[in-house]
Amino acid sequence: MAQHNLDNIDKNEYPHINRGLDGIVAFSTTKSFIDGQKGELIYSGYNIDVLADKATFEEVCFLLWNDRLPKKTELEDLKNKLIAQRELPKPVLNYITSTNKEAEPMSVLRTAVSMLADFETEKTGDKSKDDRNHAIAMTAQIPTIIAAFDRARKGKEIVSPLKEGSTAFNFLYMLNGKEPGEAAEQTMDLCLILHAEHGMNASTFTSRTICATESDMFSAVTGAIGALKGPLHGGANTAVMNTLLELEKDGEKADAVAFTKKKLENKEKMMGFGHRVYKTFDPRAVHLRKMSKKLSEETGHVKLYEWSEDMLKTMKEEKDIDPNVDFFSATVYYSIGIQPDLFTCIFTMSRVSGWSAHYIEQSENNRLVRPRALYIGEKNLEWTPVEER
Numbered sequence: 024m025a026q027h028n029l030d031n032i033d034k035n036e037y038p039h040i041n042r043g044l045d046g047i048v049a050f051s052t053t054k055s056f057i058d059g060q061k062g063e064l065i066y067s068g069y070n071i072d073v074l075a076d077k078a079t080f081e082e083v084c085f086l087l088w089n090d091r092l093p094k095k096t097e098l099e100d101l102k103n104k105l106i107a108q109r110e111l112p113k114p115v116l117n118y119i120t121s122t123n124k125e126a127e128p129m130s131v132l133r134t135a136v137s138m139l140a141d142f143e144t145e146k147t148g149d150k151s152k153d154d155r156n157h158a159i160a161m162t163a164q165i166p167t168i169i170a171a172f173d174r175a176r177k178g179k180e181i182v183s184p185l186k187e188g189s190t191a192f193n194f195l196y197m198l199n200g201k202e203p204g205e206a207a208e209q210t211m212d213l214c215l216i217l218h219a220e221h222g223m224n225a226s227t228f229t230s231r232t233i234c235a236t237e238s239d240m241f242s243a244v245t246g247a248i249g250a251l252k253g254p255l256h257g258g259a260n261t262a263v264m265n266t267l268l269e270l271e272k273d274g275e276k277a278d279a280v281a282f283t284k285k286k287l288e289n290k291e292k293m294m295g296f297g298h299r300v301y302k303t304f305d306p307r308a309v310h311l312r313k314m315s316k317k318l319s320e321e322t323g324h325v326k327l328y329e330w331s332e333d334m335l336k337t338m339k340e341e342k343d344i345d346p347n348v349d350f351f352s353a354t355v356y357y358s359i360g361i362q363p364d365l366f367t368c369i370f371t372m373s374r375v376s377g378w379s380a381h382y383i384e385q386s387e388n389n390r391l392v393r394p395r396a397l398y399i400g401e402k403n404l405e406w407t408p409v410e411e412r
């Protein structure tokens with residue numbers, strides 16, 4: 024469709040349209056800070072590099088929900104609450120096992136999360152407490168949904184969640200039916216930390232907008248999952264992996280440089296590259312790149328890593344565009360045995376912490392989100408009866 028011509032618009036009435044809300048500051052937040060020029064990312068005061076080095080995903084959840092690190096007893100308490108809530112309500116499990124096995128995992132996840140609301144009816148009378156409980160419930164149950172659907176669609180028996188262990192450990196256990204090694208658990212945990220929160224991205228904006236109508240957190244997270252699913256947002260990691268696997272089919276003839284140049288010549292987007300805020304290397308991609316190199320060597324997927332590097336170099340030379348979080352996370356997940364169409368679900372497993380943190384923050388200082396649209400259609404047309412059109 025042709026782009027709208029805005030030349031004849033009364034600029035005094037609506038001086039600007041920021042397409043894609045580019046540069047618009049819509050909320051204040053203590054959850055994260057991004058310096059897109061420097062490539063700096065901070066979660067509630069802590070640099071992502073420090074968190075990647077020292078934190079666990081559960082500590083990051085507490086940090087985002089409370090704006091401070093947990094004391095030892097608070098961390099234990101949170102871990103126990105997460106463990107206690109891992110089981111799914113029976114009707115949700117029934118849905119997962121009976122739905123179309125060919126369905127997109129993100130669609131199943133979206134529906135199942137929406138269903139969870141029906142079983143979280145106990146209210147304490149304190150919204151802030153209830154919201155935190157809901158955040159814990161979804162963070163605990165989303166991994167169970169993902170693993171259960173993956174096993175159900177493959178005709179495998181569902182593995183019940185463990186009554187111990189980290190979110191990362193338990194997820195890999197439920198997915199594969201066997202306990203993961205330390206390295207796989209650490210990789211998974213680091214991925215969860217790196218994806219937890221990222222300012223006013225499209226899905227978080229969705230979560231806050233839904234919250235601002237005073238709707239519930241399950242609705243906000245359901246909407247956010249819908250937003251994350253798209254290939255311009257979280258869906259890019261699956262697209263990156265599919266691209267690399269396509270290249271693999273060319274065998275000896277595979278040429279990632281030529282592939283990238285051709286894509287650019289055809290004015291197509293290279294998935295996993297570019298970002299609205301970062302004009303340099305995404306700091307999360309720095310960690311994921313290192314992990315990708317190490318894991319691909321360990322698991323015999325060196326070619327996938329080398330092609331990724333070729334793409335990266337070509338994108339830099341041709342367009343001066345750097346990779347985003349979705350680029351190297353693809354090969355990292357693939358190397359630990361996760362299949363590509365689950366990648367965006369893994370992103371969700373982590374980002375639910377950020378979405379719920381923003382929901383809590385928005386609830387505490389709320390105003391309805393209600394921007395304007397510039398009407399560029401005609402006005403007061405003559406009505407024509409249906410027979411005469």
Ligand code: SDX
Nearest residue numbers: 221224255256257259292293294295296297298299347349
């Ligand atoms: C995530 O915002 C967040 O925080 C998101 C995220 C998070 O943590 O939540 O970081 C996660 O969603 C990462 C993004 C995943 N998406 C992709 O990898 C899809 C491919 N990338 C793009 O389509 C794009 O870069 C976006 C969507 C990420 C950003 O889009 P913008 O800011 O609207 O930029 P644009 O499309 O207007 O592009 C500006 C220019 C254009 O060139 P010109 O017309 O000016 O010559 O850059 C070019 C674009 O063509 N460009 C690309 C490109 N990305 C930008 N060209 C080729 N390949 C790309 N990937």
